[in-house]
Amino acid sequence: MEDNQTQIPIDYVTFSKTIPHHYPYECMGLILILIYIFMYITGNTTNKKLALKFVSTTYDCFKTNFAFLGVTNKENGPLLQSISSNSFGFIAQGRNNLNCFAVTIDLKKRQDLLSMLFFSFIWPEKDTITIDIPIAATPQPICFALIKKRDAKSYKEANIDLKYLCEKLFIDKIEDNLTLVTLGEGKEPLTTIFDSKICQALKKYDKQIQNIHFTDQKKLLPNPYHLGATLINIESIEDYTEFIQLILQIIDKIASFKLSQSA
Numbered sequence: 001m002e003d004n005q006t007q008i009p010i011d012y013v014t015f016s017k018t019i020p021h022h023y024p025y026e027c028m029g030l031i032l033i034l035i036y037i038f039m040y041i042t043g044n045t046t047n048k049k050l051a052l053k054f055v056s057t058t059y060d061c062f063k064t065n066f067a068f069l070g071v072t073n074k075e076n077g078p079l080l081q082s083i084s085s086n087s088f089g090f091i092a093q094g095r096n097n098l099n100c101f102a103v104t105i106d107l108k109k110r111q112d113l114l115s116m117l118f119f120s121f122i123w124p125e126k127d128t129i130t131i132d133i134p135i136a137a138t139p140q141p142i143c144f145a146l147i148k149k150r151d152a153k154s155y156k157e158a159n160i161d162l163k164y165l166c167e168k169l170f171i172d173k174i175e176d177n178l179t180l181v182t183l184g185e186g187k188e189p190l191t192t193i194f195d196s197k198i199c200q201a202l203k204k205y206d207k208q209i210q211n212i213h214f215t216d217q218k219k220l221l222p223n224p225y226h227l228g229a230t231l232i233n234i235e236s237i238e239d240y241t242e243f244i245q246l247i248l249q250i251i252d253k254i255a256s257f258k259l260s261q262s263a
Helices: 012-022 026-067 113-122 148-157 160-165 186-191 196-205 241-256
Strands: 079-084 087-095 098-106 127-135 145-147 167-169 180-184 209-214 228-230
Touching: 026 087, 026 098, 026 148, 087 180, 087 186, 127 241, 148 160, 148 180, 160 209, 180 186, 186 241, 196 228, 196 241, 209 241, 228 241
Parallel strands: none
Antiparallel strands: 079 087, 087 098, 098 127, 127 228, 145 180, 145 209, 167 180, 209 228
16 A cells, blocks of 8 residues: 655755754753863863973973972872862972972863853953972071062062061162062072072063062961962963073072171
């Protein structure tokens, strides 16, 4: 028995064009989901590349100066620890004058659509690298900070050692080379530690340096003999090696510094 029903061919092109008119909200939702997935994948990839660039450009420098690299202290262990999609950690150990060289890389939430499109206008994010170095040696009494001018007042108020012990100082070698405010207890440590060679080298990272802060205050802070440094706008940095070498030189100068009898 023949089937008398006539099959009507479907025009898929016309059908697809009518979908947005019949299902506008569903289509908008699907588009947002696709955009979110795209942002998540590309954002994660970009952040990983920025974090890996730090490790790849500084690996030889760290390998030369430290006995152990990475978060596990194993020879073939991971060098970089993924704390979150936009935060990474790195640590190096086994060198004179310091306990460890800890690095935290905090990047923009590029994988988060809401953060990039909306929240960034209210609370702008920056790609930053924070360095924390507990000093193993027991240096002379030294407390100082080099800070971006726009952040000097708030940074001093937020750090009790700077607030009560340090004042703004004018150091020719620093003022002539860097756009940073100098806070310290006295000029002698700063003029000795930050010689012309170091100041000229730091000039290369002048736009990225947010602060370099050393304190020796046992009573005021839980981590005495500690050097911290923060870099911002790191996308423009192609190689971090020279900056790491400079930080190590500053550490060695702090450890070997001796106050003069007239100080």
